[in-house]
Amino acid sequence: xHRAAKKKSALSVSEGVTQPDxxxxxxxxxxxxxxxxxxxSFDLLEGxxxxxxGLLSQAITLVESSLPQHQSQAQELISACxxxxxxxxxxxxxxxxxxxxxxxxxxxxxxxxDQGGRLAVLAIDPSSERSKxxxxxxxxxxxxxxxxxxxxxxxxxxxxxxxGVARKTRETIILCExxxxxxxxxxxxxxxxxxxxxxxxxxxxxxLMLAGAGDELQGIKRGIMEMADAxxxxxxxxxxxxxxxxxxxxxxNALHLFPPSPSGxxxxxxxxxxxxxxxxxxxxxxxxxxxxFVGKSGxxxxxxxxxxxxxxxETIREGIYNxxxxxxxxxxxxERHEKAITEGRMTSxxxxxxxxxxxxTNF
Numbered sequence: 524x525h526r527a528a529k530k531k532s533a534l535s536v537s538e539g540v541t542q543p544d545x546x547x548x549x550x551x552x553x554x555x556x557x558x559x560x561x562x563x564s565f566d567l568l569e570g571x572x573x574x575x576x577g578l579l580s581q582a583i584t585l586v587e588s589s590l591p592q593h594q595s596q597a598q599e600l601i602s603a604c605x606x607x608x609x610x611x612x613x614x615x616x617x618x619x620x621x622x623x624x625x626x627x628x629x630x631x632x633x634x635x636x637d638q639g640g641r642l643a644v645l646a647i648d649p650s651s652e653r654s655k656x657x658x659x660x661x662x663x664x665x666x667x668x669x670x671x672x673x674x675x676x677x678x679x680x681x682x683x684x685x686x687g688v689a690r691k692t693r694e695t696i697i698l699c700e701x702x703x704x705x706x707x708x709x710x711x712x713x714x715x716x717x718x719x720x721x722x723x724x725x726x727x728x729x730x731l732m733l734a735g736a737g738d739e740l741q742g743i744k745r746g747i748m749e750m751a752d753a754x755x756x757x758x759x760x761x762x763x764x765x766x767x768x769x770x771x772x773x774x775x776n777a778l779h780l781f782p783p784s785p786s787g788x789x790x791x792x793x794x795x796x797x798x799x800x801x802x803x804x805x806x807x808x809x810x811x812x813x814x815x816f817v818g819k820s821g822x823x824x825x826x827x828x829x830x831x832x833x834x835x836x837e838t839i840r841e842g843i844y845n846x847x848x849x850x851x852x853x854x855x856x857x858e859r860h861e862k863a864i865t866e867g868r869m870t871s872x873x874x875x876x877x878x879x880x881x882x883x884t885n886f
Contacts (some may be wrong), residue, residue, distance in 0.1 A: 537727070560782065562581060563786075567585070570582075571604060571701050571702045574702050576702075579702050583695050586601070587695075592603045600698075601694050604697050604701035605679070606677045607778040609700060612706050612814060613708070614810070615721040615729065616628060616729050617747065618730060618757075619731075620872045622733050622757055622758075626664075627755070627797040628708055629667060630795075631797075631806065636673045640705055642704060642708065643676075643677070643678065643706070643707050643708070644668070644673075645696070645707065649678055667780065675704065692724065692853070694766070696724065707725075718747050718750060723867060726814075730748065730751040733757060734756055734767040748777065750791055751790055753791050753792070753793065753806075754774050754790065754791075755795055756792070758797070758798075759802065771793075775792045786816075787820070843882075846886060853885070861874075
């Protein structure tokens, strides 16, 4: 008599089959062995001259690198590109958070391209404290502009520098101009700290505002408004049109209270709607009028020479800072003085003077 077959339960679980590894480890191993091709300065220069966006991006990455060997090659490349630069119009754009900077840049950028221009947007992003990479990712918020062949968008992490201004943005401008871009936009984080540095690397400084933002923003606006060559009130559409017109009149009256601009240009206030594309053509015409106005006096060249001097001194200060904080012997000296300060044996000013004397002896 055969033993009766064991009745299967609906609750029983089949043994199943062994699942394959979700990661192709052989492929990963091969990828690790593949290194990104390193181009010589001549190849990068030729690529930039031929408007090769891929090689331009590699050149900018080289400029942003802090490795000594990369910096040497970057300076060689920048020197070669310098005679090819200087012909673009450099526009700095800042504004309070939520003013719609990315939408405005996309609307104005598409208008410039439709007029036959080429545009490079250098978007200064705040850096992640963990990865040191960009947080905002402006390129993903300008999808239509990013899809145009005549546009190049480069989000750049600020790297923790003061005010969120990327250390190498000025040199990146030179590379983009050498690549044939005749309009360069530099967009700031818009937190009220980076504007001075951006103002010192552009020809025209544009402040983007909102109507009815409230008096809580006065602390941000005061210093920036003194630097602005124009104020644009964005989102002037729908129920916000009347508010925007009132704000336009108020800002225009406020600008009269500030000292005259060194260029002789009278700052203007414009309204626009980036979503509905209204007022964009008028803003572009205003920028054209400014270029014609300052072109007669040669102010642009004078301003750029002053900017070059400014950045020379800023680079020297940064170089000294890096030497002090990156040299092993100086690091020991800093730790020793820091301990003396915390123990109350030395004041901060005495410690700083001692460290600077040590720096002069070593360097």
